[in-house]
Amino acid sequence: MGKIGGFKEYNRTDESNIVVEERVSNYSEFTVALTKDKIKEQGSRCMDCGIPFCHSACPLGNLIPDFNDMVHQEEWQSALEILQSTNNFPEFTGRLCPAPCEKSCVLGIISEPVAIENIEKNIIERGFSEGWIKPQPPEVRTGKTVAVIGSxxxxxxxxxxxxxxxxxxxxxxxxxxxxxLLRYGIPNFKLEKGIIDRRVAVLKAEGITFKTSVNVGVNYNIEELNTFDSIVLCGGSTERRSLPTNGIESKGVVQAMTFLTQQTKSLYGEAIPNQIMATGKDVIVIGGGDTGSDCVGTSNRHGAKSVTNFEILPKPPVGRSETTPWPFWPLQLKTSSSHEEGCNRNWLINTKEFISNEKGELIGLKTVEVAWKMTQGHRPELVEKEGSEKIWPCDLALLALGFTGPEKTLSDQLGLEIDLRSNYKATNYQTNVPHIFTAGDMRRGQSLIVWAISEGREAAREVDKYLMGYTNLPTKGNGDLPNL
Incomplete structure (x- = not known):
């Protein structure tokens, strides 16, 4: 375990951020890394619980007490091997995962939980900086070919x-x-794209072929997939949710992912005709999740006149709600770094109308305050508060409302079944067409990055078994561990 009693000796320490005034002037990552000694202290806080709930809460089954102990002992290479045995891309999860492991950390019952996500990020970054991350091509090829749709x-x-x-x-x-979405859905200030390029270079060196600008079923004949022994569909959940609201067609009502994607592409020199900019505008972001937060941060970097955020749900409590006790994922107020940069947050607000001028340009939003009526045995009912209508000035409304499911281009052309939630139906990741498998948001619906990686790993096991009749690929939480 970590240092005996370390959780009593050391307090939790997180990375700090560059001050708001500096970081909103650019799109770079803005966290200030802890020293190696501080990271060692954080690893020392791990209690090596008899039943590690952190391990159970992680969709990847990361062996968290094990790599924490190695960090405490300054055995960084061993920590890296343990981490990579269950997680292909800790550099992504260490930046983007909401860390369900930390919410279920036993130490969190009485104190601040172990800083698991930051430890993970530091392990993998140390691995890259020291040159420990090397391509691992297979020694023998099976002769089987697999097409993976979606990167x-x-x-x-x-x-x-x-x-x-x-x-x-x-x-x-x-x-x-x-x-x-790692590339075009996550702003650079949360994930600089060189981090992706660095990993892709490793994957290419391992022997994986990448083909870009290839939209299977559109500019790539679906029949050509028949040359592969198996197919894995990982196209994500990309059908964007909208609002059945008057004026939704107004110029200035924009889907959040369109706004974020354009911004990222523009940073890398791509020509974006009529790019949507928040500069000098009253911006309202509808939706209080991570995508909404990303829109807030991007709007502030554009130089918006004002940024307002609407959420139709009640404001969560600052501390863990009694309805979600440890070790469950807590109902709890989340204030992101983007919110801290400047945002007027509003809860229990419903948009009734998008108001436009004679040119069809958005000039305002009409809203009403709401409450949720709870009746046992029935679905929650949204009730409007009489006399609470309000007009908000708005030049740009960003819809950050999530996604309703995957596009049906591939399922229609491949003859795949769809489940009741409009996702691609699969049993053990295998669709109704035996050689076609699916994983990630396309199979389970919109979810977390850590679930996407877990799904990809588990689907690979099933594909391997289908092709070979057996598999030696590791199961969840049971990686190929080094001899320690």
């Missing part, structure tokens, strides 16, 4: 695992660069 975290994880099993893997990406 987000699920697709990349499936590709790496299948390549390690010896299969020849080709990844198809419809956009012009690899990464899926």
């Amino acid at each position: 987000g975290p699920a697709g990349l994880a499936a590709a790496q695992q299948l390549n390690r099993a010896g299969h020849t893997v080709t990844v198809f990406e419809r956009d012009n660069a690899i990464g899926g």
